[in-house]
Amino acid sequence: MSAPAEPRAKPGGSFSRFRAVFIKEAIQLRRDRLTFAMMVMIPLMQLLLFGYAINTDPKSLPTAVLQLDDSAFARSFIGAMHATDYFAIEKTVHSEKELDDLFLSGAIQFAVQIPVDFGKKIMRGEKPALLVIADATDPSASGNAIAALQQLPQTVFARDLEGAAAMREGQAPPFELRLHRRYNPAGETRFNIVPGLMGTILTLTMLLFTGLSVTREVERGTMETLLSLPIRPVEIMLGKISPYVVVGAVQMTIILTTSFLLFGVPIVGSLTLLLALTTLFIIANLAVGYTFSTIATSQLQAMQMSFFFFLPSMLLSGFMFPFRGMPVWAQYIGEILPLTHFLRVVRGIMLKGAGLWDLSHDVLALVAFVLVAMGVAVARFRQTLD
Template identity: 45%
Template sequence: MNWRRLWAIVLKEMRQMRRDRITLAMIIGIPVMQLVLFGYAINLNLRGLDAAIADQAGTAGSRALVMDMLATGVIEPVAEARTPRQLMEMLRRGEISVGVVIPADFERRRIDGREAVQVLVDGSDTVVQAAAIQLAQMPIGGASANPPSTGPAARAPINVVSFYNPERRSAVNIVPGLIGVILTMTMVLFTGVAIVRERERGNMELLIATPLSRSELMVGKVLPYAVIGLVQTTVVLALGMWLFRVPVHGSLLDVYLASVLLILANLTLGLLISTRAQTQFQAMQMTFFVFLPSILLSGFMFPFAGMPTVVQWLSEVLPLTHFLRLIRGVMLRGASLWELWPDVLALVGFTAVMMTLAISRFRKRLD
């Protein structure tokens, strides 16, 4: 082996890497991003679950119990409710994760040793369900939530009622999210290399000679992959229902409409990446840079409520975050897209912005 020639190749690769700014950014960016995400943003100790409390008793004892629940930090009231029915509607629409019902005869139930409080939980997320169960261990009136079965000092337990996934099966929560993860990975990657591939194969010269406008070319690139995305949705949905018995409580049409919204959002994001990347390798690098935060911050792998506030704001920019709320709301809670309109609006707005940026950045030129 000639060490001089070997050193020449090493220098050549280092100079090429220095000219490739995207690769250079990835060398530093990926370790920093993973360190920040895993060390700061991801927190399995859930606190601040969105909650609503229906205190129908309105007594000093019930108010003290509410204050004790809030002091644990497990729940944080974000809405007001007067009846259990209102709490159920909020759970179904995804506005809250936990609802607390204190009946009008709370004091009598507490004295008689009967069930005094109900905690209604959106059990579609098993981690949220496990966190809410901590409330059942709280004392009522200074006594344990699990008192002895006899004796005048016995206190009634706080009963936790789980909806939408009473069996606590992980597949019920994971499979709907997998639809979004697969669509994010494939759609962004497919369109991320679309324009770059045209340049590398020499097809861009032919496209330049055609009367196609930038908008027509971009939309034409998106539509075929949208059909592929629907096929992938059907495959995952069918296998999830067959192998894992994942229910679809809502409209199947709403499931596909939500999938279309995510598909279009990811395709336009991929097109924007494609207008920036110079090679297919760069496009794949940039796709990975988008895919990793989407997986970790959207609420698919780790609870959204456990993330710091700043990270939650960042997560709201990711299409997968809104899709997970839509697909789990429709499939598991039986909600309609109309009831989940904020997330629908977020995906539509993201698609419009990304498509506008992609069209404005694209030039029918070889340079």
């Protein structure tokens, strides 16, 4: 006797079959809590970050003053700068060397240099020059502040000049404002974007590579073989991430070569220092990706966690939007992310010629992040073994 024929689905749609598949997928989604959380948290995080943290018009930019004249005119100009809300006079220095050090370390965005006898020369009608220096590595961070600054000479001394020296409508300003856009005089956007791309590309690729490493072993069933070997967890971790350090070095070489040959981005500082600190940054991201791989139960979850880390890194590091334009709470979060510190390092070395001492704050932050991330990765892997 022939076997009975299997029942076939009736032609056309069937609400009962649709409902069965729908219930099956809903149950599977409910069990996969991590994926469900990502579906909810990622759009919520995007909404909060774009709504509250992103600001393309930063104000209260840190400013230093080299004041060689203590006249009323000098004080009026500094007060007028502060009144624009774009400048926060935070430091008073006594030499140009101090200004240079502050710019190299990224501690200030602007500097004002008021020359000797500035007030006397104005009263004598000599039209003295007043120098304002802007850190132009990120043109979008200083553009509006510069525009506000250029409006000051027409009105700043309207109340200070009296009698024959009084300012009249349509008359030329009593002093010359000289603006120096340091490190990027032409305001080329690519000088800011291209070095930052090295950090974002390395972050994404290193997270994904290592985020999939352990979960791939589990899904293929080769993890049990690996665990049966007399190897310590830290040795497994170092063995797994070491090849990706080489991959990151190759990516770094390609990006640096392309940025120099095609986009003309200079490398003013030490290439050796840049390579060493980029390697440190690569290790930081590999440690994070390895931690994700020990938490995730599938490659899909590892990818989801990698993107969940990558998204705030893109938005809160200063790559896409000015870092100083964000609210304080967003800056605190950004300071935790390794990409924030690496962007300062790579732009400082390539565009400013900064040295290790100038970048010490960001280098120490990267070292601390690597130590914490690797410690968490090893601890998580031990839990996975148990």
